[in-house]
Amino acid sequence: MRPRPILLVDDDLELSAMLEQYLLREGFDVRVVHDGEAGVAAALDGDCALVVLDVMLPRLSGIEALRRIRATSRVPVLMLTARGDNLDRIVGLDMGADDYVPKPCTPGELVARIRAILRRTEGQDASPAGTPGQPGGVPAKLLQVGELMVWPGSRRATWRGQPLELTGMEFTLLEVLMRQPGQLISRNEISQQAFGRPLAPYDRRIDVHLSSIRQKLGQRPDGQPWIQSVRGLGYQLLQD
Numbered sequence: 001m002r003p004r005p006i007l008l009v010d011d012d013l014e015l016s017a018m019l020e021q022y023l024l025r026e027g028f029d030v031r032v033v034h035d036g037e038a039g040v041a042a043a044l045d046g047d048c049a050l051v052v053l054d055v056m057l058p059r060l061s062g063i064e065a066l067r068r069i070r071a072t073s074r075v076p077v078l079m080l081t082a083r084g085d086n087l088d089r090i091v092g093l094d095m096g097a098d099d100y101v102p103k104p105c106t107p108g109e110l111v112a113r114i115r116a117i118l119r120r121t122e123g124q125d126a127s128p129a130g131t132p133g134q135p136g137g138v139p140a141k142l143l144q145v146g147e148l149m150v151w152p153g154s155r156r157a158t159w160r161g162q163p164l165e166l167t168g169m170e171f172t173l174l175e176v177l178m179r180q181p182g183q184l185i186s187r188n189e190i191s192q193q194a195f196g197r198p199l200a201p202y203d204r205r206i207d208v209h210l211s212s213i214r215q216k217l218g219q220r221p222d223g224q225p226w227i228q229s230v231r232g233l234g235y236q237l238l239q240d
Contacts, residue, residue, distance in 0.1 A: 004049035005029035006114065009039030009065070010080065011058055019052075022107035028114075036060025040068045043075055050114060054080040054103075055092070063091055070096040070168075074155050076121045077168075078113055080105070093205070096168040099195055116196030120172065121155075145181045146240040148217070148226075150174065159217060166216070169209050177227065177237035186234040210235055 006023055010016045011034045023030045031048065033039050036057040043051045043065075051069065055062035066077055079092040079100040092100060098117050101110055143150045147160045155171055157164040166174065176193045177185065187206055191199040199206070207229075214225045220238065229235050 003029055004047055005031045007039070007042050007048040007051045008032045009034075009036070009042075009051065009057065009062070010054040011035060011056075012054075019107055019110065023111065023114075026111050034058075036062060036065040040065050043069045043077075044073055048075060050076040050078065050117060052078050052080060052110070052114070053097075055082065063095070066092060066095050066097060076117045078110075078117060093169040093209075094167050098168050098172070112196065119196075120152075120175075120194075143175065143178045145178050145237060148178070150178055164216060166213070167209070169205070170213050173206065173209055174213055174237075177235065181237050182239045184230060184234050184236045190235065 006028045008016055008019060008023075008030060010019075010032075013034065016032050016034065020030045020032055031042060033042050034057075037059045039051070039053060039057065039062075040060065042048065043053075053062050053065060057065065060068075062079065066079070069075065069077060076098045077096070079097045080103050081092070081100050082103060098121070099113055101113055141151070141153060143152065148157070148164075149159075150157045150171075152175055155168075157166055157171065157174065172194045173190065176190050179193075185193075188199045190206055191197060191203075194206075210227055210229070214227045217226045220226055224238070227235055227237055
């Protein structure tokens with residue numbers, strides 16, 4: 001059975017051709033489209049393993065294309081953003097993008113990010129939220145800390161028996177903490193495990209998204225948050 005292709009959605013014909021050739025040399029199958037509407041249609045046909053999606057696209061912006069993809073699919077999405085445009089990155093991550101790469105980027109960096117996403121989403125079902133992650137309705141492997149449950153394969157989470165709505169970034173960070181409950185994990189190690197790269201100087205995304213998860217989980221009976229930060233050291237998910 002042939003591997004599912006990487007879908008590249010970018011209107012820069014020269015860059016697309018270069019990236020396509022590099023991905024092919026790295027052993028990936030590749031599909032290329034050049035506008036947002038075609039990108040959404042191709043992403044939702046169920047045939048691609050990952051979508052590389054530019055923010056600036058004709059007919060439909062990359063952000064709107066991501067919104068439409070996430071409405072019905074969990075296929076991994078890597079955003080290509082203009083260098084220094086933090087707003088596009090934050091919006092994309094909040095809407096469920098799995099990672100971003102600022103343009104211009106080297107083909108090697110893009111491939112490294114693609115491989116990192118595929119490693120951490122291996123076995124993920126591209127079905128909508130709330131559906132089982134494996135054929136026949138058998139749940140994907142479960143991570144559980146008290147009443148907090150996460151199914152990495154289907155990217156689904158529940159808290160105290162109720163669905164826990166998380167963005168793509170929030171899910172990835174929570175999964176990292178749940179794999180080492182009760183342990184203090186440095187911000188740099190969280191970045192390495194979640195995104196496959198060291199934490200960039202002055203990058204506060206991890207802090208912002210973990211703060212959002214803390215609000216969704218609420219407080220422990222003792223009034224403390226379930227995810228605790230230790231200034232200058234990192235974060236830990238407390239157990240019951």
